[in-house]
Amino acid sequence: MSDADPAEGTPPFLELRGLKKHFGGVRALDGAELTLRTGSVHSIVGENGAGKSTLIKTLSGLLVPSAGEIRIDGTPVTIAGVNQAEALGFRFIHQELSLVPHFTAVENAFVGRPYPRRGGFIDWAAMRRRVAAAAGDIAPDLPLDRPVGQMTTGQKQLVEIIRALVGQPPRLVVMDEPTASLSDGEAARLHAAVERLSRTGVAVLYISHRLDEVMAICDSYTVLRNGCTVGAGRIAEIDRAGLVQLMSGRAEMRGQAQPPAPGSPTVLRLRDVPFGAQKRPVSFDIRAGEVLGLYGLVGAGRSSLLKLIWGARSHAGGEISLDGTSLRPGRITDRIAAGAAYVPEDRRHEGLIVSRSIADNLAISDLRQVRRAKGLPLTSRGRMAARAEDVRKALSVKMDAPWNGPLTLSGGNQQKLLFGRWLGTPMRVLILDEPTRGVDVGAKAEIHQLVQRFAADGAAVLMTTSDLDELMALSSRVLVMASGEITADLDGDALMPARVIDAAFQQGQRTTPKEPSV
């Protein structure tokens, strides 16, 4: 607990007023407000896509807001670039650490900074002195001369903080999920470091998915929802339930999808499949016609679980079966043969083969469909074109020639190609990872209809989405994951946003894994 709560009377060091950032039609920030005082540890909380990252990027100079004001000490400023943010005394510590593994803490602290010199050569003694001075305040027992590659994740975080302190004194340190992969002990050390940091007069913006941590080390908070500040105040005056309520909003909303007809057969079945760092067994069933939503914060392990079910990752023990037939771990071709389909999250890197034509992209998962003659592995261009035409009609894809590259299409139409890849064979299971990410509103509605159509035709659909509205609109049942574990199984009246968010922020016991589990 920060014992020195900043006086309310002092003028705020940083103010964000009416901050907006639009990307095309997407409103990433839509009136965000923030007030931050010197010496304060301030938490920004919100579900996925609430606008936290965008807000941070406007502070770091990576994004210029579309509207609104950033004020420092009461004076409006424009942060045009990363260098300017640095000059303002802003320091950013990201979850993916940016350290050189075979450099020591001392060496890392000076990467990209002017080195102290003596007679034209680098003054190693001065470097070490300055780093030791910075470390002395924050983490006195950190081994400064060990390559950071040999350090734990927690120690690396401390090196990042020290790096932020070397050079010009910082006024603001932003920490994004610093304890996500730390053990209890390491997290406690980091908390202590943050507290000491704030006592030196630095303002800390602390982003964490661990509400217990937020309650323990922060003194004030801002809650974002849909790019808008929906609440702010002192931590002492709110409890966990209050934060969850603010984050989820939509108190009256319930799941809108119909559950599958009673007696629908189970299609996809997981039994005791070990998952996550703890290898906790995961079991669930999806019935024909059912859309099962899988919700979780970034890093909860949703995509990894989908990949494991799809066979893109292997597992030892447990069983995954489709229509009663057991699927071998790590065999994608087994899933395809049994009638499963998968639309990955990252269209550009996991979905499309951008150097190949649209027709090629549609044919690659089942080349037998475009054979010149049965039994001969010869591909017919005519059949590939005909197949592309079929998909174009079935999914109303807006495209010209099937031999154009997929990147000539809009995001929504690219996404439809990934669905279209699986048309032509009876679909039993449809695995969707963020099916509408980066598509416009119209395409989103069409994709929703597609999902509903596949389900109505008897497919079992398993879908992750970070969009709570999409989750509520499409799924009749929702599993919530946190830290690689399923923390809730909600349907019927229990399926409401506040319950989903609450379970997503339900962090289990910390463990001591060497690396993040997922």
Next chain:
Amino acid sequence: MTSFVRRYGTLAALVAIVIGFSIASPGAFGTASNLINITQQMTLLAIVAIGATLVMAVGEFDLSTAALVSFGGILVVVLFKAGVPAPLACLAVLGGAAVFGAVSGFIVARFEVLSFITTLAMGTIIGGVTFWLSSGATLFGDIPAGFRDLARGKIAGIPTLTLWLLGVAVLAWVVLDKVELGRRLYAIGGNREAARLAGVRIVPNTMMAFVGSAMLSALVGMLLTARIGSANPTGGGGFLLAAYAAVFLGMTAFREGEANVPGTLVGAAIIAVVGNGLTILGVSTFMQDIITGLIILAAVLVRRTGMEGHGR
């Protein structure tokens, strides 16, 4: 217009080079017999380059190519000396090369080791095996006349070597452009992870590409032995750079940025024509190397600048 230049620019460059040499040395270069001679001269290089095209299609490199050429040339003579009948000896050489290729491909695909490093190591191993088989000496004698005919003489007026090139080129073009295997290889080369998630099996398909490349290299080794009547344990040394140069030149032709058989043929032809034409003009061989290198750099640079305008 720009896309036309990008597609056919390399081919146009080949035609321009041929016309240029024809004007510069009309009586010697531009004759039908010399042009047929060039196809014969480019055969061995072009077949190695077609093998390299298969591996480049999956987005990998095979640096063991040169060692496999030497290996094929030596092993076939060693088998002849041991009294193995010629057809069997040839099959054994191809089979041996296929094993090496399969091992390289497996290591690259299964363990995701860089193909650069894997095939560098494999090439070193194959080179060692070749020296061991030959005791480091040039091997000659005991080579059946029928085997030597594989790379000598003409059939229906066309040099036998040229026919080999035609056969291999057509086969490889069918495999890459008409057969399912080719779709899979290009898919892997285009985006390995996306191909894998779409159900393409990375390991067996990648292995096929390396096996094809290895067998074609060993075939060239045997044809080299058949042509010159002896085998040298470093006989394939010159092929690696020239073959990849041909593939890179070819990647600037016909298709944008993808290794393809027609393009590789154009690339090999450019290298062969420049060598032949400059020799006729009496230009020294080291000057020829410098000029060939400059041509490759120019082709790649033209392509890069073309792509910048393309918004990549």
